[in-house]
Amino acid sequence: MHLLITGGTGFIGKPLTQQLRKEGHKITLLSRTPGAGGVEWTAGHGAPDLSGIAPIDGVVHLAGEGIADKAWSPERRREILDSRTLGAREISQALQKLPTKPEIFLSASATGFYGDRGDTPLDETSPPGSGFLSEVTQAWEAATAEAPARRVVSLRFGMVLGSQGGALKELLRVFRTGLGGPAGSGKQWVSWIHLEDLIHLISFALRSHEVRGVLNATSPHPVRNEELAQTLGHLLHRPAFLRAPAWALRAMLGPRADLVLQSQKVYPKRATELGFTFRFPELPVALTQILKLE
Numbered sequence: 001m002h003l004l005i006t007g008g009t010g011f012i013g014k015p016l017t018q019q020l021r022k023e024g025h026k027i028t029l030l031s032r033t034p035g036a037g038g039v040e041w042t043a044g045h046g047a048p049d050l051s052g053i054a055p056i057d058g059v060v061h062l063a064g065e066g067i068a069d070k071a072w073s074p075e076r077r078r079e080i081l082d083s084r085t086l087g088a089r090e091i092s093q094a095l096q097k098l099p100t101k102p103e104i105f106l107s108a109s110a111t112g113f114y115g116d117r118g119d120t121p122l123d124e125t126s127p128p129g130s131g132f133l134s135e136v137t138q139a140w141e142a143a144t145a146e147a148p149a150r151r152v153v154s155l156r157f158g159m160v161l162g163s164q165g166g167a168l169k170e171l172l173r174v175f176r177t178g179l180g181g182p183a184g185s186g187k188q189w190v191s192w193i194h195l196e197d198l199i200h201l202i203s204f205a206l207r208s209h210e211v212r213g214v215l216n217a218t219s220p221h222p223v224r225n226e227e228l229a230q231t232l233g234h235l236l237h238r239p240a241f242l243r244a245p246a247w248a249l250r251a252m253l254g255p256r257a258d259l260v261l262q263s264q265k266v267y268p269k270r271a272t273e274l275g276f277t278f279r280f281p282e283l284p285v286a287l288t289q290i291l292k293l294e
Contacts, residue, residue, distance in 0.1 A: 001103075001206065002026045002054055006041075006087065007062030009033075011165030012108075016060070016199045023203060028053055030091070031063075043087030047094040055100045058206055059149070061107040063087055064140075068167075072132065072255045081136050088143040095148050105147035106205055109154040111191050111218060113137040116262040119189070123269035124156075124214045133258060141214070151212040153205050155198075158218035158266060162195035163290050167259075175232050181242035183249060186226030188263035191218040194280035194290070204276050216268045223283050225260070231284055235291060 003020060007013040008029040017027050029038035030048055041048035043063060050056065065083040070076050088107060095101060114122050115129015128134050141154045161168045174180050193201075198217055205211040223231075233240025249257040268276075280286035 001057035002028065003058045003060060003206070004028050004030055004039075004050070004053075004056050004091075004102075005060045005062070006030045006043075006091070007064070007108075008060075010062065011162065012160060012195065012198065013062050015162075015195065016062075016202060019199050020203065020206075026054075028056075041090075043083045043090065047090045047097075050094045050098060056095070056098065056102045058102050058104040059091060059095070059106065059147070060202065060206075061088060061091060061105070061144070064108070067133070067136075068256060068259055077132065081139060084136065084140040085143040088140065089146060092143075092147045102149045104151040104153060104206060105144065105149035106153040106155065106202065107140070107144040107147075109141050109144070109156045109214070110137050111156050111158045111216065111264050111266045112262075113141070113156055114264050114266065116258070117265070118263050119265060122216075122264060122266045124216055125269075131258060131262075132255060133262075151209070153211055154214050155202065155205070155217040156214060156266070157198065158191035158193050158216070158222075158264075160195055160198055161192055161286055161290060166195075168290070171232060172236070175229075175236050175238050175240065178238050179242050180229060180233055180236075180238060180240045181244065182226040182229045182240075183244050183260040184225070184246035186224060186229065186243065188225050188261060189222050189265035190225050190228050191216075191222045191264050191266035192228075192283065192286075193218050194278075194286040197278050197280055200279065201271060201276060204271075204274075208274065210274055213270075215270045216266050217271075218266045218268050219278060219283070219286070220268055220272060220281050221283065222265050222267070228283065231287060235284070235287055 112133030
């Protein structure tokens with residue numbers, strides 16, 4: 001397949017691009033700095049010009065402003081939303097002009113769609129929640145649905161675990177100093193996925209014609225926040241009892257504290273029904289493998 005990928009140089013996009021190339025796919029990067037053979041484009045600045053490249057079989061849309069790196073000022077909230085919704089619409093506009101439409105348009109989304117849901121088991125049929133993260137993902141998926149492709153897929157990412165980026169990189173730094181522990185009550189559910197499983201789930205969706213609509217990109221075994229802390233502490237041989245109170249997290253992070261305090265017990269029902277097999281379904285095995293790669 002000839003695949004157009006946005007966000008192809010990031011924490012998820014870089015290893016994904018490497019894996020897809022190993023599988024024999026031709027990759028064209030759509031980026032601010034695409035490099036040789038890519039297409040220059042910045043979300044929110046108009047549709048990219050795709051007229052000069054070969055017919056596109058599929059699109060993987062990962063690009064979007066980071067949600068954890070800056071305070072959620074009104075301007076930052078708009079940047080987060082626009083980078084996702086305008087980005088998806090602009091790519092769709094460019095694809096509409098092509099004589100041959102792609103087989104699949106696959107976009108990232110997030111389990112933030114479900115909001116803060118306590119102990120309620122959640123799957124792809126569960127309704128959306130409330131709050132900023134849910135509003136962003138709902139708008140993102142609505143924009144993705146406009147794509148002119150035979151199959152449109154939204155993958156709701158959980159916490160993606162890998163040593164080179166994402167939340168785990170920061171957690172490892174904190175826990176190695178001996179200052180790690182649960183966030184808030186520690187009872188909130190964390191829905192997570194090993195980076196390698198996420199990459200293979202994307203590859204699975206690209207080649208499986210039955211895959212369309214929403215898929216939860218999470219391990220079949222969500223854990224409570226305190227279990228994540230205890231597992232990390234055990235594997236790193238560090239204490240894991242310094243709880244960060246919710247009030248302190250709110251004071252320090254403001255609304256961004258939702259990223260660690262909200263509870264989402266998400267299950268990958270659709271992926272399992274479609275026959276996808278997780279290589280790292282259990283947290284201790286997943287973290288052990290990641291730590292060996294550092």
